[in-house]
Amino acid sequence: QKEVEQNSGPLSVPEGAIASLNCTYSDRGSQSFFWYRQYSGKSPELIMSIYSNGDKEDGRFTAQLNKASQYVSLLIRDSQPSDSATYLCAVTPPNNTDKLIFGTGTRLQVFP
Amino acid sequence: NAGVTQTPKFQVLKTGQSMTLQCAQDMNHNSMYWYRQDPGMGLRLIYYSASEGTTDKGEVPNGYNVSRLNKREFSLRLESAAPSQTSVYFCASSSSTDTQYFGPGTRLTVL
Numbered sequence: 001q002k003e004v005e006q007n008s009g010p011l012s013v014p015e016g017a018i019a020s021l022n023c024t025y026s027d028r029g030s031q032s033f034f035w036y037r038q039y040s041g042k043s044p045e046l047i048m049s050i051y052s053n054g055d056k057e058d059g060r061f062t063a064q065l066n067k068a069s070q071y072v073s074l075l076i077r078d079s080q081p082s083d084s085a086t087y088l089c090a091v092t093p094p095n096n097t098d099k100l101i102f103g104t105g106t107r108l109q110v111f112p
Numbered sequence: 113n114a115g116v117t118q119t120p121k122f123q124v125l126k127t128g129q130s131m132t133l134q135c136a137q138d139m140n141h142n143s144m145y146w147y148r149q150d151p152g153m154g155l156r157l158i159y160y161s162a163s164e165g166t167t168d169k170g171e172v173p174n175g176y177n178v179s180r181l182n183k184r185e186f187s188l189r190l191e192s193a194a195p196s197q198t199s200v201y202f203c204a205s206s207s208s209t210d211t212q213y214f215g216p217g218t219r220l221t222v223l
Contacts, residue, residue, distance in 0.1 A: 008152070034211070043202055043214040044155070088155065098143060098162040099170065100212060104154035 003027060004091050006103035013110055019076040021087050021106050026070070029094030033065055033072045036088040038105065044088055048074060079110045114138055116215035118203050124221045125193045133188040133218050135203030141213075143206045144186035146170075146178060148199040149217075155202065161186055193222045 005024045013019045021035075032051055036044035048063040050056045050072065056063045062075040072091075076083055086105040093101055116137045125131055137144065145160040147170075157170030161180040175197060177189045186205075190197060198221050204212040 032210070043217050045214070046211045049211065098168075099145070099157055099160055101157075102147075102155040104152060 002103075003093070003101045004089055004103040006087075006089050006106045008104060009107040010109045011106055013079050013108070015079060015081060015110055015112050017079050017110075019079045019083065019108055019110070021074040021076075021089075021108065022071060023073065023089030023103055024071045025089075025091045025101075027091070027093055028067070028070060030091045031094060032092035032097070033063070034090040034100065035061075035063060035072075035074045036090060036102075038086045038088060040085070076108075079108075081110050081112055084108055084110050116203055116205055116213050118201075118215035118218050120218060121216065122219050124223065125190075126223050127194060129193050130189065130191050131193065131220075132190075133201055133203075133220075134185070135187065135215055136185045137203075137205040137213070137215075138184065139205060139207070139213065140183070141205035141207045142183070143208075144180065145204040145206075145212065146176070146186070146188045147202045147204065148172065148197075149202060150199050158188065158201075193220075195222045198222045 035048040038044045050063040050065045060077045064073045086107045088105045089103040090100040119134045146158040147155045159178040161167045164183045201218045203215040206212040
């Protein structure tokens, strides 16, 4: 079992819809969770971090964390074509908080 | 404030050649990282340095060496390049356990 798992996609949604991206992790003791966005040919950039159970909202983005079920999700409301990118989930392992474990990413396509 | 810079942006090597990828950050971060990214494999950690003077292996360290030259600079060396090392290499830095900031990447092809 991979430590951080994501569906590779592509996830295709129409413009204006809600895009829902999911991530599961294997180590129950993980404490810090991140969503990065990566455009094709570019480097990853952080869009959300979450540390506590529940929801965290930032503009059109909402991160949701459920430690009991070991999943973290990212909702993008009012999706735009400019949101088309690969979204990487990353988790800090409990035994070494100096590093991140990344999932393989979910490719999102928002069509007009 | 340039953030994280990497050189070169592109490189083509022949099998067996050596090279060093350079990374520098101007954010006064303690931690620095080297990743490789291959299609379908996501970002995999090669080496990292939690502070000046320390380095540790990541998930895929074989065939690589690193040097934390000072707080700003962290280099990655391929002593004898192999086609399996064809990849995109990203350097990143962070101040603690929080956000990692990534450089623009180096696209390396080994023939």
